[in-house]
Amino acid sequence: MNTSYLHFFKNKRFWLSGPATLLVSLFFMFAMAVWFPPGIGNVNNIMMPLIMFPLIWALLFFYTYLTTDLRKAQWLLVILFIINSLILTFQFLG
């Protein structure tokens, strides 16, 4: 921990657990507003993504940080990113 302070920038796990996880969590939250059932109160699709965001981020963060199979974690993030991007694209353009 003392040897090199900038060493982690070269680490693939840092990029996966850091920026990639944050980006995917944000896209997941935004897309949830589209697919989550609004319920009879018509507010669940607004409130639940906001409430779930820290949980989604924490789950993805700990998974990508602790997994021994980085390739699997990378593909999981890519798949989640593509699915949520498609949902958002259809919402705005479809």
Next chain:
Amino acid sequence: MAENASNIRSQAKALLNLHSWSGIVLGMLLYAVIFTGTVAVIADEIGEWSNSNYPKNLLITTDVNNTVNQLAEITPDQYLDEISVYENDRQQLVYFFHTHKLNPSGNMDEFGFQYKVSPKGEIISQQQGFGSELFAQDDTYALSRFLVSIHTELHIPSPWGLILTGILGLAMLIASVSGFMMHRHLFTDMFSIRKQRDGKSLKRDSHTVAGTWSIPFAILLAFTGSFFSFSDSFGLPAMGIVAFGGDQEALMHTLVGEQQQKSEAPKDSANLTLMIADAAKRQSAVPAFISISHFATESASLLTFFMPNEGEVGFEQLVYDATNGDFIEYKPLVGTVPSAGSAILSLIYPIHYGTFAGLFSKIIWVGLGIATCYVTITGLQLYAHRNEKGEQNWRWFSRLCTWGFLGLPLCSLSSASGFFISETLALNQSVWTPLSFLIAAAVVTVLTLAIKNIRLLSNVLLASNGLFCLLLPFIRFSSSGVSWIDAIQYHMVSMIFIECMLLACSALCFYRLYKSVQMTKKDSVIENSTLSSQEAVQ
């Protein structure tokens, strides 16, 4: 088998690294947020104490209907759109006749006339402006508002302060979850302070014990805190863009649960005082505030808002048809009908601020908040201690820890002194409260740089904290003239509670100071005896 054990070891090492780094990188800011969060739990009590006040329940003991009608006559019609009424901490009812429009920062805000009315119905002050500005300039809440704002956004302009505190919430979530996952003996760690230990080993034990007890609390607070920060800063506007195509007004109408088109045809409103009395009777409590929409029209309605009541965890909102005075419904916090989103939201605030069982739950929350502060302090001190031994360059980190850990409480106490002294001198309390904090911060910084011996620096700051805690009740008494006898006579629970806490903190500071001085003496005796034995050998 060997591979499995190696995996477990590397995972434990990874968790320890994560736990350390999440604390080290944001530890000092996290401490600031946790410390002021502990203070924010009792913000209402601090508000009452700082004004030497106790609630007079003016919403149910005065004729609100008569006052609203009188004020409506002198207020331009466009501000009758919405009227909010609450009792402030100076035994006045604050009536805010307002409409909604964009403020200079570009945010939708309340704009209108604010009247402060005495219990006898006399107008004490009248101001026009945006709700956010009027609240920011209100001296009544200068102290509690300043302390709470450190907690919510560290006084950094919106939305960046909120985003930073949201990130700190996530860092706290990482530190507490990784702390939990690292424990191999969770239950034994809860009680494992070894008597024979001292110095760093004792500190590590204390860190583990306090951390283990406060893990569930820390996880809950980190989760709810990051929800508040992120949803306020960018979450809600983003939801408006995705779900309502950018129509923020439609989003607000959906959340508030109001129709966008309402009849504005004039119609006399029913007696508001009777509706408030009915709501108070139904809830067996006094509303925290009321809100009258579309006053004196066919769409007039009254909403009474209640803090969590006995046996309830969430907030309650009772809605009345203000044209005829009929009770309509218990309104959910968001939307028009009960929903999972609304139910969870109404739980988050009481869980975060510990308001669900009155002062009792707040005391528990303050205790757990102090434990979490202690975990942050000992965690950073452990890191400083470890590095200090190897490298002399790391001495600055111990100094920084002392500056932050003892400096922040001292600056907060100084801001409270500034609040009272400026009141006595008839100065602007909203200006002098933060200014006193900054002056104290400058003095603490100069002391930190000037005093070379860290133990001496720590003792000086401890003594100052103890002295401020001891003096604050006297400073408050000299500014307001309200004594403890008055407090007991008028059941001023908040005032007695805060001053007892201050005296307890003062006693704790002086006890720690005494122990520290004793330890210094003991160390110097050991040092002298070692030197004399070396001289004897020579």
